[in-house]
Amino acid sequence: METYGKILLIAMPAFLLLVLFEKWYGWYKGRDTVRGMDMLSSLSSGVTNVTKDVLGISLSIITYEWLVRNIAVYHVQSTVWTYIIAFIVLDFSGYWVHRVDHKINFFWNSHIVHHSSEEFNLACALRQSISVFVQLFTFLLIPAALLGVPAQVIAIVAPIHLFAQFWYHTRHINKMGVLEKILVTPSHHRVHHAINPEYIDKNLSQIFIFWDKIFGTFQEELPDKPPVYGITRPVRTWNPIKINFVHLWLLIKDAWRTKRWKDKLRIWFMPTGWRPADVEEKYPLFKIKDVYNFEKYNPLHNSILYAWAWFQTIVLLLLISYLFANIADIGSPGMFIYGGFIFLYIYAYTELMDRNSYALIWELFKNITGIAIVYYLGDWFGASAYFSWLNTVLILYFIASSLITAWFVSFEFRKNSKTIPANIVA
Numbered sequence: 001m002e003t004y005g006k007i008l009l010i011a012m013p014a015f016l017l018l019v020l021f022e023k024w025y026g027w028y029k030g031r032d033t034v035r036g037m038d039m040l041s042s043l044s045s046g047v048t049n050v051t052k053d054v055l056g057i058s059l060s061i062i063t064y065e066w067l068v069r070n071i072a073v074y075h076v077q078s079t080v081w082t083y084i085i086a087f088i089v090l091d092f093s094g095y096w097v098h099r100v101d102h103k104i105n106f107f108w109n110s111h112i113v114h115h116s117s118e119e120f121n122l123a124c125a126l127r128q129s130i131s132v133f134v135q136l137f138t139f140l141l142i143p144a145a146l147l148g149v150p151a152q153v154i155a156i157v158a159p160i161h162l163f164a165q166f167w168y169h170t171r172h173i174n175k176m177g178v179l180e181k182i183l184v185t186p187s188h189h190r191v192h193h194a195i196n197p198e199y200i201d202k203n204l205s206q207i208f209i210f211w212d213k214i215f216g217t218f219q220e221e222l223p224d225k226p227p228v229y230g231i232t233r234p235v236r237t238w239n240p241i242k243i244n245f246v247h248l249w250l251l252i253k254d255a256w257r258t259k260r261w262k263d264k265l266r267i268w269f270m271p272t273g274w275r276p277a278d279v280e281e282k283y284p285l286f287k288i289k290d291v292y293n294f295e296k297y298n299p300l301h302n303s304i305l306y307a308w309a310w311f312q313t314i315v316l317l318l319l320i321s322y323l324f325a326n327i328a329d330i331g332s333p334g335m336f337i338y339g340g341f342i343f344l345y346i347y348a349y350t351e352l353m354d355r356n357s358y359a360l361i362w363e364l365f366k367n368i369t370g371i372a373i374v375y376y377l378g379d380w381f382g383a384s385a386y387f388s389w390l391n392t393v394l395i396l397y398f399i400a401s402s403l404i405t406a407w408f409v410s411f412e413f414r415k416n417s418k419t420i421p422a423n424i425v426a
Helices: 002-029 036-055 064-071 080-103 122-126 138-146 151-163 177-181 186-193 210-215 240-257 261-269 277-282 303-325 334-353 359-377 390-415
Strands: none
Touching: 002 036, 002 122, 002 151, 002 303, 036 122, 036 240, 036 303, 036 334, 064 138, 064 151, 080 138, 080 151, 080 210, 240 261, 240 277, 240 334, 303 334, 303 390, 334 359, 334 390, 359 390
């Protein structure tokens, strides 16, 4: 937990710089693939995911340590081969978890956030799930457990394996020659994120593309079929917390509404997107049929709202960096209170990005909570030891943030409630 937090203190600025570099590079080349609000939504989603992971808010039914203790038939020596074996096994496991996420209704909810962006860029790589509270697929690591690969090695290799999936989320790298036969490349992953009928549920590998070729899910990027990104039932929100549970909420409603008990039970395990016939007829949902002609989600915003959203994101990154740097000193239950505040913070300002009038209620709730924390603790989780002026600045920020949000909701949003084409807004 603490170690992962320290790693993220280095990784987060690096990822942010790369995201901003891609934005600049696209502008420089006259091919900008990064929309501003979409990027901020992705960054916010990334923060929710790493906050959940650092706080350890998940449970494994079978732990890897238990597997090693009970089924290991050999114990590999701690050499470079140990790490290579761990990496390959994690990649094999990742392929099958990914495939299940795409194929079964219930598990799609844990993956929908990653595909929710209607763009394809480095920022969308940061859209990772917070909705998985129980880890069900540890058994896929049995090959490593049989060889006795230590749990500490898996703990080291796992974040490396995750971070290695960042770079190929881009449209600025074309096909890469011989590497296309071995590794997942940007071309392969563009196919995976596309909603074109010929591309859906293809290229599920994470590092080594040969898993798709072995198990029959490989699809090359076709020159006459440019990928179109997103999901066929678009979420139409910038709020990453809503996105994480939108599919689950649909399943709950459909299971409640259908009249057949068989459908109430099987909806969870049917192929992704399946709905009971009686519910689909009575409660139809919009689904993109012509992937080359649909309107991307893009609520009208001016430069003031965009600048304010950036300011809120910067404050968020400072707050989360402080948590990760001091999580051992903050301890429990303080770190969970802090994490809850982070989630509330993100929910509030992404609602504002959506131009939702309820954003003011969430913002007031967030800021009252923040002031209450400072008042109750007499400090912001020990930060005054470093910055004696911080309490005053935070209280002023909470008050100003409430007033600015009230201005947006009460005056600015009433001027125009339309949406505008996504290709003409930063």
